[in-house]
Amino acid sequence: MSDIPMRDTELQVSGNRLAGIVRSIARHRVLAVSAFLLLFPLIMPYEALAVNILIFGLFALGFNLVFGYMGVLSFGHAAFFGIGSYATGIAIVHLGLSWLPAILLGVAGAGVVAMIMGGMAIRSRGIYFAMVTLALAQCVYYLVYQMSDWTGGEDGLTGVKAGEINLGFFEFNLVDPTAKYYFMYVFVVIAIFLFSRILNSPFGAVLEAIRENENRARACGYNVLLTKWYAFVISGLFCGLAGSLNALHLSVVPIESLHYHLSGQAVMMSLLGGMGTFFGPFVGAMAFLLLEDIITTMTTHWPLFLGTIFMIFVLFFPKGIWGSVLHWMKR
Amino acid sequence: MSDKKQTTKKGVSRRNVIKGVAAGAAIVATGPALFNIAKADGHAIKIGMPVPLTGPYGKESQEQARCAQIAVDQFNAAGGMGGRMAELLPRDTKLKAGEAATRTLELIEKDGADFICGSLSASVQLAINAVTKERKKIFMSISQSDGINEAKHFSRYTFHEAMNPHMTAGAVGRYVFPRNKKRVAFLIADYAYGHEMARGFKRAGEAAGIEVVAEVKHPLATKDFSTFLPQIQAARPDVLCLCNFGYDQLNSLKQSSNFGMKEQMLMVAPALLYSQRLSGGADPYEGVIGGTNYHWTLENSIASSKAFNDAYRKSNNGMPPSDYGGYGFSGVASLLKAVKAAGSTDTDAVITALEGLKYDNYKGGQRYRGCDHQSVQDVHIIASKSKKDMANDYDLFDILHTDSANEGVLRTCDELSKLT
Numbered sequence: 001m002s003d004i005p006m007r008d009t010e011l012q013v014s015g016n017r018l019a020g021i022v023r024s025i026a027r028h029r030v031l032a033v034s035a036f037l038l039l040f041p042l043i044m045p046y047e048a049l050a051v052n053i054l055i056f057g058l059f060a061l062g063f064n065l066v067f068g069y070m071g072v073l074s075f076g077h078a079a080f081f082g083i084g085s086y087a088t089g090i091a092i093v094h095l096g097l098s099w100l101p102a103i104l105l106g107v108a109g110a111g112v113v114a115m116i117m118g119g120m121a122i123r124s125r126g127i128y129f130a131m132v133t134l135a136l137a138q139c140v141y142y143l144v145y146q147m148s149d150w151t152g153g154e155d156g157l158t159g160v161k162a163g164e165i166n167l168g169f170f171e172f173n174l175v176d177p178t179a180k181y182y183f184m185y186v187f188v189v190i191a192i193f194l195f196s197r198i199l200n201s202p203f204g205a206v207l208e209a210i211r212e213n214e215n216r217a218r219a220c221g222y223n224v225l226l227t228k229w230y231a232f233v234i235s236g237l238f239c240g241l242a243g244s245l246n247a248l249h250l251s252v253v254p255i256e257s258l259h260y261h262l263s264g265q266a267v268m269m270s271l272l273g274g275m276g277t278f279f280g281p282f283v284g285a286m287a288f289l290l291l292e293d294i295i296t297t298m299t300t301h302w303p304l305f306l307g308t309i310f311m312i313f314v315l316f317f318p319k320g321i322w323g324s325v326l327h328w329m330k331r
Numbered sequence: 332m333s334d335k336k337q338t339t340k341k342g343v344s345r346r347n348v349i350k351g352v353a354a355g356a357a358i359v360a361t362g363p364a365l366f367n368i369a370k371a372d373g374h375a376i377k378i379g380m381p382v383p384l385t386g387p388y389g390k391e392s393q394e395q396a397r398c399a400q401i402a403v404d405q406f407n408a409a410g411g412m413g414g415r416m417a418e419l420l421p422r423d424t425k426l427k428a429g430e431a432a433t434r435t436l437e438l439i440e441k442d443g444a445d446f447i448c449g450s451l452s453a454s455v456q457l458a459i460n461a462v463t464k465e466r467k468k469i470f471m472s473i474s475q476s477d478g479i480n481e482a483k484h485f486s487r488y489t490f491h492e493a494m495n496p497h498m499t500a501g502a503v504g505r506y507v508f509p510r511n512k513k514r515v516a517f518l519i520a521d522y523a524y525g526h527e528m529a530r531g532f533k534r535a536g537e538a539a540g541i542e543v544v545a546e547v548k549h550p551l552a553t554k555d556f557s558t559f560l561p562q563i564q565a566a567r568p569d570v571l572c573l574c575n576f577g578y579d580q581l582n583s584l585k586q587s588s589n590f591g592m593k594e595q596m597l598m599v600a601p602a603l604l605y606s607q608r609l610s611g612g613a614d615p616y617e618g619v620i621g622g623t624n625y626h627w628t629l630e631n632s633i634a635s636s637k638a639f640n641d642a643y644r645k646s647n648n649g650m651p652p653s654d655y656g657g658y659g660f661s662g663v664a665s666l667l668k669a670v671k672a673a674g675s676t677d678t679d680a681v682i683t684a685l686e687g688l689k690y691d692n693y694k695g696g697q698r699y700r701g702c703d704h705q706s707v708q709d710v711h712i713i714a715s716k717s718k719k720d721m722a723n724d725y726d727l728f729d730i731l732h733t734d735s736a737n738e739g740v741l742r743t744c745d746e747l748s749k750l751t
Contacts, residue, residue: 048437155453158458158483159483293437300423302423
């Protein structure tokens with residue numbers, strides 16, 4: 001946990017061109033990831049998978065703020081993803097709003113839930129924090145499950161159609177997969193930019209200070225509890241946006257978007273990609289979903305293969321894929 | 332912004348930029364080739380089949396995929412549609428609605444599937460249906476659901492080959508209740524399917540004048556029913572309707588036998604599954620009455636059943652096909668018959684052909700009703716045999732009665748159109 005690979009200071013290795021490239025990527029990380037994602041659908045087998053990676057990359061990115069940068073393990077992030085999805089879905093299906101207010105409502109809904117959950121959970125630490133967030137997320141799950149008039153309950157919320165989107169100068173339909181990808185792309189790039197700004201701000205530095213030594217951060221005069229709560233809520237907002245986009249992507253909101261299994265996936269993606277690194281969550285989401293996609297079409301015994309691959313990563317590459325790449329570059 | 336202060340003078344060299352761009356271009360150029368090797372001939376008629384190949388319903392859906400493949404093979408052996416062959420693309424939905432929606436998008440976007448046929452579980456069906464109707468692709472659903480017939484979910488692209496809980500529970504109720512079984516208790520799995528089944532029973536019961544003496548709900552995947560069963564026992568019903576599925580059904584049956592309830596009341600399980608009975612053994616199911624779309628012994632009276640069974644036995648070591656396998660076979664067979672009749676894979680032409688289709692794929696005459704594309708078909712009332720009465724390992728059920736195909740057992744078009 002002590003190494004913070006994305007800081008320039010640690011990358012100043014001379015005489016290594018690769019390190020130079022990595023350094024320039026690190027310096028322009030928003031630009032780099034935007035450029036990569038711009039070309040991304042071209043190297044993917046199909047657009048829906050690219051959209052999935054985009055959405056789950058954003059989800060893991062938001063989760064990573066709390067997990068990787070602040071060092072607090074939450075098992076309740078599915079609640080933010082799910083509420084983002086449901087709020088957007090309900091805005092479109094029941095309230096008849098158009099896509100932009102629906103997305104904003106999704107993000108806001110996730111924010112409100114994060115405020116409440118954070119307020120209740122933030123005083124506990126370590127495994128207790130994980131358990132409290134898990135329990136609260138399960139409460140959200142059952143609440144939504146029971147409100148079947150609004151949410152569709154077991155059947156999920158269907159009919160979430162944004163359909164034709166008219167920007168005044170440009171019209172497109174989300175049924176077209178390429179248009180859908182670039183529609184999502186715009187939101188994700190804005191989110192990544194904001195995320196980078198947050199990390200680079202003094203606030204971001206305090207987060208890492210809390211991760212390294214909470215008592216010292218407190219002794220320095222920072223309000224640790226409040227900072228943790230802010231981070232939790234901000235993280236919830238990003239995950240809410242991911243959920244909101246997912247509702248538009250699938251045109252349904254399945255009940256499992258609130259399931260704790262999804263919270264586990266966020267942990268897995270962050271670990272696989274490299275927690276506490278900027279690109280890690282996207283790399284993790286890509287590796288996870290791509291592997292899953294390829295292996296499930298080849299064999300019905302896919303959990304066996306995926307499990308083995310995860311174990312290899314946890315045992316031999318504890319820094320995750322991107323974390324390990326950074327580590328090798330530095331040597 | 333501590334990062335900016337440390338910016339070195341040189342930054343990125345032009346050479347590195349060019350290299351980067353070249354590398355990027357190479358990835359872009361080779362990417363599709365890397366992943367799309369398996370892309371099949373564009374002229375094949377492609378039927379995407381999203382089913383939960385892994386997980387609790389894995390056995391049923393692998394059977395569905397096997398049977399669907401038989402339908403494809405028969406179509407191809409008969410020369411296809413003027414030489415155009417069909418191809419089945421099974422995909423694992425993992426029994427999750429979100430995964431199923433993604434898989435369906437994959438089938439449509441990447442594989443260029445002409446039709447989608449599949450799924451188990453109501454929520455997954457509705458998710459696939461939402462994706463297909465937005466993209467104007469035909470979806471042939473092969474799992475029980477009432478919701479999919481209702482105006483809220485139905486579209487002209489939606490077809491339902493499976494029976495629905497309303498007709499299954501209704502048929503079983505109409506058989507059981509008039510035979511002096513007026514005091515009725517319900518054990519209901521607390522989710523959509525359980526409630527739909529119970530509703531179907533109550534509708535059938537209204538006509539027979541039943542009295543509901545107990546109605547107990549249990550959560551999905553309950554292991555211990557000992558807290559639920561005494562309430563039912565205390566109400567002294569003539570008949571207990573088990574509105575649950577899979578392991579819930581098996582566990583509740585086993586435990587109610589232990590409570591001695593089988594001697595006190597008749598057990599009724601609306602969807603009495605072949606594969607569940609096969610793995611659960613004869614004893615817990617003995618004497619239980621239920622409904623089904625198909626049991627292989629129909630081959631004694633129906634020619635198409637005989638043909639289907641024989642085709643299946645040939646590739647499965649003499650084992651007969653299951654009830655859910657029949658859905659898989661028939662769903663795909665109907666699509667291909669309609670394709671042949673329409674002479675094209677054009678969606679509108681195939682819809683017209685399906686709407687006019689009168690078919691006998693595996694269980695006697697069937698057709699799709701105009702207003703909700705629900706397959707009108709025979710419902711068989713079956714009783715589980717005791718071990719000593721079984722002629723062979725697969726001789727599981729007696730067919731007691733058949734509710735022959737008629738629209739009367741379905742909800743009316745008018746009623747469905749109001750459910751938005």
